[in-house]
Structures are given as structure tokens and as C-alpha cells.
Amino acid sequence: MEKKICITFSFVGTAYCGYQVQKNGVSVQETLGAAAKELFGFPCDITGCSRTDSGVHARAFVATIARRGEDVLPTEIPISHVPRALNAHLPRDIAVKKAKWVSSAFHARYDAKAKEYEYLFYDGKERDPFFEGRAFAVRPISAASLAAMREAARQFVGTHDFSAFCAASPDKEEKNKTRTVRYAELRRKGDMISFRVAADGFLYHMVRIMAGTLFAVAAGKIDPADIAAVLESKDRARAGMTAPAEGLYLNKVFY
Amino acid sequence: MEKKICITFSFVGTAYCGYQVQKNGVSVQETLGAAAKELFGFPCDITGCSRTDSGVHARAFVATIARRGEDVLPTEIPISHVPRALNAHLPRDIAVKKAKWVSSAFHARYDAKAKEYEYLFYDGKERDPFFEGRAFAVRPISAASLAAMREAARQFVGTHDFSAFCAASPDKEEKNKTRTVRYAELRRKGDMISFRVAADGFLYHMVRIMAGTLFAVAAGKIDPADIAAVLESKDRARAGMTAPAEGLYLNKVFY
Numbered sequence: 455m456e457k458k459i460c461i462t463f464s465f466v467g468t469a470y471c472g473y474q475v476q477k478n479g480v481s482v483q484e485t486l487g488a489a490a491k492e493l494f495g496f497p498c499d500i501t502g503c504s505r506t507d508s509g510v511h512a513r514a515f516v517a518t519i520a521r522r523g524e525d526v527l528p529t530e531i532p533i534s535h536v537p538r539a540l541n542a543h544l545p546r547d548i549a550v551k552k553a554k555w556v557s558s559a560f561h562a563r564y565d566a567k568a569k570e571y572e573y574l575f576y577d578g579k580e581r582d583p584f585f586e587g588r589a590f591a592v593r594p595i596s597a598a599s600l601a602a603m604r605e606a607a608r609q610f611v612g613t614h615d616f617s618a619f620c621a622a623s624p625d626k627e628e629k630n631k632t633r634t635v636r637y638a639e640l641r642r643k644g645d646m647i648s649f650r651v652a653a654d655g656f657l658y659h660m661v662r663i664m665a666g667t668l669f670a671v672a673a674g675k676i677d678p679a680d681i682a683a684v685l686e687s688k689d690r691a692r693a694g695m696t697a698p699a700e701g702l703y704l705n706k707v708f709y
Numbered sequence: 710m711e712k713k714i715c716i717t718f719s720f721v722g723t724a725y726c727g728y729q730v731q732k733n734g735v736s737v738q739e740t741l742g743a744a745a746k747e748l749f750g751f752p753c754d755i756t757g758c759s760r761t762d763s764g765v766h767a768r769a770f771v772a773t774i775a776r777r778g779e780d781v782l783p784t785e786i787p788i789s790h791v792p793r794a795l796n797a798h799l800p801r802d803i804a805v806k807k808a809k810w811v812s813s814a815f816h817a818r819y820d821a822k823a824k825e826y827e828y829l830f831y832d833g834k835e836r837d838p839f840f841e842g843r844a845f846a847v848r849p850i851s852a853a854s855l856a857a858m859r860e861a862a863r864q865f866v867g868t869h870d871f872s873a874f875c876a877a878s879p880d881k882e883e884k885n886k887t888r889t890v891r892y893a894e895l896r897r898k899g900d901m902i903s904f905r906v907a908a909d910g911f912l913y914h915m916v917r918i919m920a921g922t923l924f925a926v927a928a929g930k931i932d933p934a935d936i937a938a939v940l941e942s943k944d945r946a947r948a949g950m951t952a953p954a955e956g957l958y959l960n961k962v963f964y
Binding site: 464465466511513537538541546547548549550551578579580581582583584586587588 | 719720766793801834836837838
């Protein structure tokens, strides 16, 4: 069977221009590509599960590694050694957690059945240096405002046209804006509010616009009862702002 | 009443040569001093509760601010504005959380009745980029090893001569090496093991040597039943290594 390697890795996105190779700045993809070339001895194609923005983090990003232009990875290195061996060539803000063989036909992005993202709001009175660049710092959110955010988030769940929660993509525009959100939950833990959302797919900036909309709900600028109407309108201008990238984490990919 | 300002602040210690002003590298103390000078308009003395090592972090460090050479701080700035106003002059890895007026007689270090430190061991199979520089990465620790660490930690509790858990200080040597440990607890949370220890005072490197000793216990190099004998020996060579600074957090100061 023709095979390539599939890795699961986490990264702190602060120093990167995003996952995908860009003209400006260093991407996670090219950093992984350089490490793979060092380890396997030839140029590799790294195919990721998602194109995350500059500054976005990942706890379990998935990507495949194959020899450039082919869909196979010829190597004698035992698969169980691959995470540590790749990590030896990676900077400290990227870490491969797991590696396994997958068939050449597998595609990290197109075969994903669902993904879970998490968005962190930090609402402590003063900033927290340990969450610098790792959460969106907002004014204190009351219990009533959190309840309103929850009411709003519940309306994201289900199958909807998310045009109102989608920015114009720098890549080719997706025509079908309908996605199915499995869950959208808010939890407070100390001064941190976590918004976890899973869907069969996400449009460009979708989670960040959802988070920005919840932020507007907390600030009393959007009525949580209006979320259904915002979805219905398909009007980006009716949703909230695009919340900063630094609060966003790709948590999990389901295949 | 003669008064000065007492602040509580947190910092990520990675970029600093420690709390106290040193010949080499930037210290937290001088960074705070520069911010205080900017805010209050004159040079200030910053007196901290502790002298933490290079790379050590703090969640609630305490320090007083007074005009240089005096024990008073003349200012019209309302005390409730001080945290945010100081933060405006501080880098993102230091954040003032609280400020209050204290009497000129108050001393952040000598008046501390007890302190709590926390030491973080990360024992995930592969490294975690989110804890880079913020925990001591160790090999996976079994439930049995954790139980042994707990047994060892229990023996730190109480009043003991901690000479075996003390490094030669770069400052003046403290003659009395007897300290009272109030609690010494280990808790696992996912891939992280937290060691929290509170005492009426800590000798130079004491928590890091305690952590290094627990690490040696986990590795089977020190028998947990021998900790009492190690204390008794007053011999630094019988305790474990000095665990890396990056795992250490000053959590709380009790007055």
C-alpha cells in the first residue's frame, strides 16, 4: 500500500504568519517542511487540515507529510520515533505529539468530518502576562452577560447558512455557506471564558466572527434573541466584529 | 501618616535575570522602577518580597514603591488608578494587579509571615509548546512514582533545619537554616504535576532543591522514606538536583 505520514501537533501561533505558506512572514507549514526535509533527507509536501490565521494557536493540528510531488513518504525511520525526531528539528513553539502511517489517498483537510475550535476571553480586571497573546482581553463579563452569550451561542447550533459569519476569503470563495454546528458552549474558569464550537466545517473567519458577536452580546450591542435573524439576514454587517486571532485555538479534528 | 504604595503583580520571568537588579541582564525590579519613575515623575525605590532567580515566574509578587531614599510616595494619582497607570508603562510580561497604601514602616520582605511557591512538572510524552519555559519537562511519572513523591513531600512539612535544601547564597549567608513548612502538596492535572509548598520563609534555592529531590524520588534515585535522614544530615549532596527555574512560580505572600 502506498503510504504517507500523518502527524498531530500543537503550536503557539504568536510568532507565525499562520499555518499556510505566505509571502510575508514565517508559516507553520514551511517550518514543518524544513524539519521534515532535515529528518527525511528530501523536500516534502506538508498538507494541513486547515488554514489558520496569523497568531492563531493549535492544540491538535493534523497534517500529512509526503515526498514533494508524490503521495508517498519513503523512510526507514520507525513511526514511533517520528514525533521526537521531528521535534529535534522544530523550534520550541511547535511540537509534534503523534505520528501514524495513512494511505496515500488520505487528505488531512478534505477528509476531516468535523473540527473543534476554542476561543478564550480573558476578563480579569488587569491583564494577565501568562495569557499575553493567548486570549482576547475584555472588560469583566457579568453572570447576566455570560447567560446572554450562552443564549446567543445556542442559536449557532444546527444547520444554517453562515454568510453573516464569513469574511471574504483571500483564497477562492466557497459558494456553499451552509455548515452544521454540533455544539457551541461557553464555560467560565476563573477570569477566563472559553467558547468551544464544533462544526462539520468553518468558513473564513467564522469562529472569530462568532466570538466577536458573543463579545457584542456581552456588551449589550446585539440582543441574543436576534442571532437567528442575523443568520437569516446573511449580512456580515449585522454580526459582531472579527475577534482577535490570539484568542483562537484549533482544538481537535475529527475524521 | 507617612505612606508608600504596595503593589501586587505577576510576571512571566523568562525574559528577566530575576527579580532583583543585577549587573547582567534586565531585572523585574529595574523594569518596575522605570515604570514608576515614568508614572510618578521621580526616581523610586522598589522593595520586593523576595529575590527570585532568573527565569522564575510570579503570580502575586508584592513590592513597595517609595520616592528614592525616602519611605514615602508623594502623588496625587488615585490609588485605584495605579495598577492600570503602571501597566501602561510596563512590558506585556509584567502586570500590576492591585495597589494599596501602606505605612512607611511596612517592609514587603521582612513583614512577610509566609509564602507559597508552586513548582510545575510537565510529564507529557512529547513537549507542550504552551508550557515552554513555564514548566520542567520530565519523563512520564507513574501513579506509583507520584505516590512516592507525595510521601517524600509530606516529610518536608513541619519545622526542620533545611541546610540540605539550601545552596550557597550570592548575598549574605543566612545563619539560621530552620524553617517551618506549612504544607507541601502534589496534584496531577492532565500532563502537569503541581507541587505547592508554603513556609514561613525559604532558603536560597530551597524550593528548586525540594523539586529536584521529588524528581529524584520519582526516578527511584532517592527513597521517600529517606527524606527525614536527608534533612537530618544537613548535607546538600544528599538532596536532589536544583530543578530548573522555569518550573517555579511565586504564588502568594501572606502578611
